[in-house]
Amino acid sequence: MRLRKIAAAVLAAVTCTSGLIALAGPALAAPPSSTADDVQPFIIGGEPATENYSFYTKLLSNGRFGCGGSLIAPLWVVTADHCIGSVTSVRIGGTTLGAGETRSVVQQIGGPSGYDIALLKLGSPSAQAPITITETALNTGTAVRIMGHGQTCPTRGCGSAPNQLMQLDTSLVTGCTANFVPSHELCVGDESGAGACYGDSGGPLVVRANNRWELGGATSRAGRNNPECATAPSIYMKVPAFLSWIEGHTGDLGGDPGPGPGPGNCSGETFTGTLSSGSSAYQPNGSYYYSAASGTHRGCLTGPSGSDYDLYLQKWNGSTWATVKSGATEAANETVEYAGTAGYYRWQVHAYSGSGSYTLKTDKP
Template sequence: MRIRLTLALAATALAGAFVAPATATAAPTGPQPIIGGNVVASAPWAAAVFQNGAFACSGSIIAPRWVLTAAHCLRGTVSVRVGSVHRSSGGTTATVSAIHTRHDLALLHLGTSVATTYVALADTNPPVGAVNDIYGWGRTCMTCEPSPQLKTATVRVTAISGEDSDGGPVIRSAKGNGVSWQGDSGGPQFHNGRQVGVSFNGNGTTSQNYSSVIASRGWITEISGV
């Protein structure tokens, strides 16, 4: 089951992310619990995705007019807030003029350019055992509201395998000091300062799956030029 704000919590089953920019910087190293992990003080590349004016998912900006998120997040009128760690204030807001999808990845073409620090995308999947960073505004406990401030956590890669619901390979990982949950969908996962995945789903307790950016790297370049 995908991580969505509209998902119901069932009693018997709970289903269901920095970085070197085009003008490169490294992933944040300061205090960074997502469920667990820590809050983030600065993330100029972060993008909060809204559906019909309500927060829906997390994302990242990869170029002046392109945001990368999850396809399953998108319904109705879509807009984004970029460059603020607070999903409801600060940064720059922009409308979305076009949406392109492949597997569970989505590229949002913004109606206006946003000048900020952009995420750099990886060219190879992370190795099994790698400790990566995830980011998002998702729920901070099973039944809590989404976090008002961006959060981050470390996770450990367990496999590159399987498929998201639309046929794309996923990066599977186990909980580190935190785990993704509803609202973290579309958020980035980074390895060595470059984005390797986009949050697809997770169980909110022990593990999560991220759609592989690398598997769709050619498509991303074709659509966005990145």
């Protein structure tokens, strides 16, 4: 069990009159004076986001931005436990505070044994492409990327939150001492003047694996209880360490299947559509299909030349659409094959980069 204090129902909020991001107590109160015990990380020394992260989620309290999170399934977002309590909706995707797809939040689930991790259940499925929780070993020295809309100067209240999503390439390090639990937490960054700072905790730490971004962590706190940002490492929750707990609520999120054998191996129904970069569509025809028997589901996607289109097969588990197989290489074409039991299924086509028309051929049992 963790020893550090976790403030109940704490949410970082935007103060309308000043535009400053700060930790708030109940219902968007003015920020308290800084103490080493409540430092919450933001991005400092980073750069504007170089791509549209479809999974990046902005947590809102009555429309006001507070924390970050990551879409891990159409109905589920993972974030920090200290961010929940007054979250009313989320905005998914987009690289500015006002951009993205808005969904209501119908359930907020705190993490196990006091760990700073939480789940949000959405009122309706997101059309954005979720991020896969990585199976890659997260060892000291691993290159990672962090992101957020947080304060970009090192002391509390020293500047406004950027409208533009910021990112920072850094690595996993040693040196975190603030009740650090290495089996369930990650130590990130160093004293170089770049790292996390006050604001939207809960945001993603991602690692490049299988030719895509995969989720490794969620922002938690300062690594040495430092009140000044980017003077020490930051602590992130190690999301893969909580996979069993997560899937206990979401159902099976599916593993990493690797790329399919290529397009053109399907002979059943054909669906077409047009996507812009960062958008998604569901087939058949924005709906789903029922398979009465066990057998093989196969999808063959052909995307525009020079694009990166991805294909996901999702199954309804009674409460949410869970991705059971995916093709997410850097190519325009993907093939996905899955041996499944009877149930409801749908295909998600996602334009990771590039725009244009696609063709999806499908087979089912």
